[in-house]
Amino acid sequence: MTAKILVVDDDPLVADSLAVFLRRRGYEVSVETDSRRALKHLKDAPDTDLLLTDVNMPGLDGFDLLKQARKVDENLVVVMLTGYGTIESAVKAMRQGAEDYVTKPILDEEMVLTVERALKRRRLTEENEALRRQLNRSLALENLIGSDHRIRKIYETLATVAQTRATVLITGESGTGKSMIARSIHHASPRRDKSFVEVNCGALPETLLESELFGHKRGAFTGADADRLGKFLRADGGTIFLDEISTASQGLQVKLLRILQERSFERVGGDEAVSVDVRVLLATNSNLRVDVEEGRFRADLFHRINVVSIDIPPLRTRPGDIPLLADHFLRRYCEENSKEVLEITDDAMVQLVDYEWPGNVRELENSIERAVVLCRSSELTLEDFPPEITNASELTGNGLQFRPDGRTVMPLKKALETPEKEIISATLASVNWNRQKAARLLDINRTTLFNKMRKYELLEIKRGGKRRPRPEGLKTED
Ligand SMILES: Nc1ncnc2c1ncn2[C@@H]1O[C@H](COP(=O)(O)OP(=O)(O)O)[C@@H](O)[C@H]1O
Ligand SMILES: [Mg+2]
Structure with a gap:
């Protein structure tokens, strides 16, 4: 221009x-x-x-x-x-x-x-x-999406803990928002104008990581041809975010423990201790307690960093957040791609809610972005999403769907009918299939009872004698 x-x-x-x-x-x-x-x-x-x-x-x-x-x-x-x-x-x-x-x-x-x-x-x-x-917009606390009570609780914790310099351990599966929470804590804290330094502990071999974090003196090892400050010093006055902390080597764990206890460290090849004023945030998608039990992670370090812990639940356990997040990302990516604001059809939204989201919010965000970019009409339909998302709820023959995590889901109408059928058949059995008594106990009239018995195929069973129907329900073992 x-x-x-x-x-x-x-x-x-x-x-x-x-x-x-x-x-x-x-x-x-x-x-x-x-x-x-x-x-x-x-x-x-x-x-x-x-x-x-x-x-x-x-x-x-x-x-x-x-x-x-x-x-x-x-x-x-x-x-x-x-x-x-x-x-x-x-x-x-x-x-x-x-x-x-x-x-x-x-x-x-x-x-x-x-x-x-x-x-x-x-x-x-x-x-x-x-x-x-853009940064302010995406990090403002009110931009953290979620109505799930556990997520709301996390946002409250976040707002409170941001005012302190407490060490915070953020756990959760990949893509649940750990890095975002860490940035938001820094952004909401009095340290917001100082640096926020992010280090992925899994990305570098041990020796490199140490000099990356703590810096080194010139000549400390071959190739160290100049002094190097290191990330802890660069974060002085601000916040350091150590991601994938479970991958830290034993040597690094010792150094971290010291820095958390004494707020000082030594540079590689240096002899004097350097003091820093750094707020430490950590994240992992592994279960550190198990890592401690199995000897991979130092117990003393674990207790030191587990001062305040924030555990972000996987997206599949908070399906109510999916439409909120989907609409949020829809608006963002429409704006970013200068598209008229699209809508997600009800059919497609049902599938989004139903899907397991193994990659959590990140996967949802990527799917919406991709759909917005490729969409040529005014709404996002089933066809705009990849098959693994939309096939997720192809129902099995009886309308039930069995999931890898052992939970079973079924259409709401069917789910509501199931207890009705069970209650009716149990009541009938308790009065030896006397319909008049059963209707009185159930407080419905006999015609209604008859119609429901027909609907749930309970009439046949009665005629068949003693055989009680197996209540159709959620159990599938037999
Ligand atoms: N509650 C949320 N509200 C808005 N965006 C979110 C939320 N949770 C996660 N995100 C977005 O999802 C993506 C993945 O989050 P990220 O923090 O990188 O996950 P993690 O560090 O746990 O792998 C990011 O783009 C992040 O902004
Ligand atoms: Mg991350």
Whole structure:
């Protein structure tokens, strides 16, 4: 996109020649010779990238214009045109927040470089702002989606614990949101303006990981040709997040224990202890208690890090959160891909809720993103999701579905009928299949009872004699 520049100078000759000069270099240039009109121009064209303004002008001078213009757009980049040799006004310009200044006469390559530098700064600021806004948006506590009571409880814990410097151990299957929770804790804490440093303990071999975390002295080992600070020092004043902590070697576990107890450590090859003020968050998808019992993880370290623990339940155990998350990701990815907000059809949503989500929220997020990107109509239907998701609930013959985790599900209507049938047949059996007595006990009239017996095929059984029907239910052993 062509950068938009506004040139302001009360001398029309200067302003116009500057405009011609810049236009020839591909910029879109407007000219104002009156500073009040210039201000109005900025209000009308808020997409102006750069203001190039003279200092000495009647009415609003360049500095006043700078101040007013910043109120219109705080990221507007301003370059001042100062008269030859007036170094004071150059200094003043910079103090007041101008990006740069050029001294007249000005139609040279120096001018072009200054403009390019200023515009680059503007782009960077905008990118940073956008990133920060996005980050703030995704990390704000109210953006953590979930109505499941355990998730709500986690969010409460999170808000409280963020105010402290307590060590927090976050557990949960892959994709449940551990890293997101860790970032949110940092973001909600008084340390938010300091660094958040993330280290995946499983990603590096032991020796590298140690120097990555604790830094090293120059010459500590072959290849250590310079001092290295290490992540703990880089997180000073902030937060360090140690992901996949269960993979930490025994040696590293000892060092971590020390750092948690004494808040100090030694660099590899160094001899003096270095103190740090770091808040430590840890995550694992493994069961650390079992790792302790089986000797893979130090018990003392476990107790040290298990001060506050947050266990995020897998998505399949909180199906109520699935529609909320699905809609949340739907909105996000429609926005990101500039698509009209789509809808998820009821059929498709039923399948999403029904699916096991072994990859948890991450898998759901990826599926929605993919569906949004590929979708060519105004709604996401079954066809927009991969078969493993939509085949998940192909019902077995009797309407029951057996899951790998041993739970059985069935359609709601059938599930509600099952106890009714059981109650009726049990009541009938208790009065030796006397329908009049059974109807009285059940407090329904005999016609209703008869109809229900027919519906549940209980009439045949009675005629068949003693044989009581096996209550159709959830048990499948026999
Ligand atoms: N409750 C939630 N609300 C919104 N987004 C979530 C939620 N839980 C997880 N996510 C998103 O799911 C993805 C996976 O989460 P992540 O923290 O990387 O999981 P983990 O670290 O446990 O593997 C991320 O994009 C994250 O933003
Ligand atoms: Mg993670």
